[in-house]
Structure formats: structure tokens, C-alpha cells
Amino acid sequence: MARKKIIAGNWKMNMTPSEAVALVNTLKPLVVNDEVDVVFCVPAIDIIPVLQAAEGSNIQVGAENMYYEEKGAYTGEISPAMLTDVGVKYVVLGHSERREYFAETDATVNKKVLKAFEHGITPIICCGETLTQREQGVTMDFIRQQVKIAFQGVTADQAKTAVIAYEPIWAIGTGKTATTAQAQEVCAGIRACIAEVYDEATAEAIRIQYGGSVNAATAPELFAQPDIDGGLVGGASLKPDFGKIVNYK
Numbered sequence: 001m002a003r004k005k006i007i008a009g010n011w012k013m014n015m016t017p018s019e020a021v022a023l024v025n026t027l028k029p030l031v032v033n034d035e036v037d038v039v040f041c042v043p044a045i046d047i048i049p050v051l052q053a054a055e056g057s058n059i060q061v062g063a064e065n066m067y068y069e070e071k072g073a074y075t076g077e078i079s080p081a082m083l084t085d086v087g088v089k090y091v092v093l094g095h096s097e098r099r100e101y102f103a104e105t106d107a108t109v110n111k112k113v114l115k116a117f118e119h120g121i122t123p124i125i126c127c128g129e130t131l132t133q134r135e136q137g138v139t140m141d142f143i144r145q146q147v148k149i150a151f152q153g154v155t156a157d158q159a160k161t162a163v164i165a166y167e168p169i170w171a172i173g174t175g176k177t178a179t180t181a182q183a184q185e186v187c188a189g190i191r192a193c194i195a196e197v198y199d200e201a202t203a204e205a206i207r208i209q210y211g212g213s214v215n216a217a218t219a220p221e222l223f224a225q226p227d228i229d230g231g232l233v234g235g236a237s238l239k240p241d242f243g244k245i246v247n248y249k
């Protein structure tokens, strides 16, 4: 069965709740495309207003992060139950910005992935190399390690429903999209890694996105690659351009 594409916006730390509602109202008529899953991953404070504004559309709402404990004395964190209670279906985990600025590690990402599955939330698990790693020729070694640790303890049935976002760090927010060949090569490598860890059926089912300076011009070729099942879009998800990305065909 063909994998359904998943195109997600990652708003990062942008959009106040009132700006968020205005953006959803602008994008709503532009992202009508039942053939793809459309997810807006938004700051925690925007989740409820975005859910309300998106009602009646095919926009699904995701969080940008989540903690791995159930509840308790973890000031400033968001629990999985808080997300599911309002209808959040996806959560971005292990974004390179969280790894760089907020001390996320492969081990904490793994704990969050397990917790997300426990609560029926689909994790969008991020991985990606630095420019130095690419130049040193260790891209695939590094990403295989990130992926293998993120999936420790995850069953094949769970892994089939997961989303992996391959985001080379050097391509994020830089305007430097990876070439289509580079993106396809790594996404194929990630799928092969999943096949090794699990089996072919799991590798065939899991969805792998590319992220890093995706825009309306680069999306069609990227998303046409056999192992690229959509995108995780930063800057361009805050603009009407996102409508063109969702309707990339």
C-alpha cells in the first residue's frame, strides 16, 4: 500500500495566539488536500486556538515538544495527557534546536517517543547531521545511531505508525535545501536502518519526511522521491506558500 504523504509545519517560537488564529484562517482555504496529511505543529499556548480555528478543515494539530513523565513537579513542561485531552495527535520530538539549546539527547528523545506511543500520540522523530559530520563522511553513521536509539523499546507495530523527519542541520533556516539526491539518499538509508532493526514491512510502512529550507519551489521534486513521504517545514509554513507546498503536485 502506498504511503500517504505527511506535510507538517513546524512554527517553532513564532505566532502569538491571535496571530496563530489569523494564520490558520488565511491558510485554511489553501491547504485543502485530502490526499496528504496536513499537520500544524505549534507552540503549546497556540494549540487550543489553532484547534478551534482549524475545525471543519483537514488540518491536524501537533505539539512541538512534550515531556516523558506523566505529571508532577516539572515546571514548564507539557504532559502527554495535556496534549491528548485537547485532541493533539502528533508531537515533534528531538528537533535539532531542542538538542542544541535545550539539552535533548538521544536518550531523552527515546523516553519521549515511548511515552508518546503509550498515549497514542504519533511522534515526528527528528534526526540530522551537522555540516562537519557531512564533510567528515559520517552522516549515515550518525543518523543510524540517532534512529536506533530513538526506537529502543518501540514495537514494530508502533514503529509502523511513526514519522521520522530527516533534517540536515546545515539546511535548517539557511535557505540551503539539501539536493534532492542527498535527501533521497539519507531517507533511503533511514528506511534501510528500520528494515534492519525491524523488518521490511515496518520499513515500508514508516513515513520519512525531509526538512530544511523546504519551499514551494523545492517541494515537488523532493516529495516525488521514492523514500521521501513529505516534509517538515519551518519558515515557509508561516506563509501562504505553505498552501503551495501542501498542493505540491
Ligand code: 13P
Pocket (backbone or CB within 6 Å): 010, 095, 167, 171, 172, 173, 174, 175, 211, 212, 213, 214, 232, 233, 234, 235, 236
Ligand atoms: P526551515 O524550513 O525554516 O529551514 O526549518 C526546517 C525545520 O527545522 C522544520 O522543523
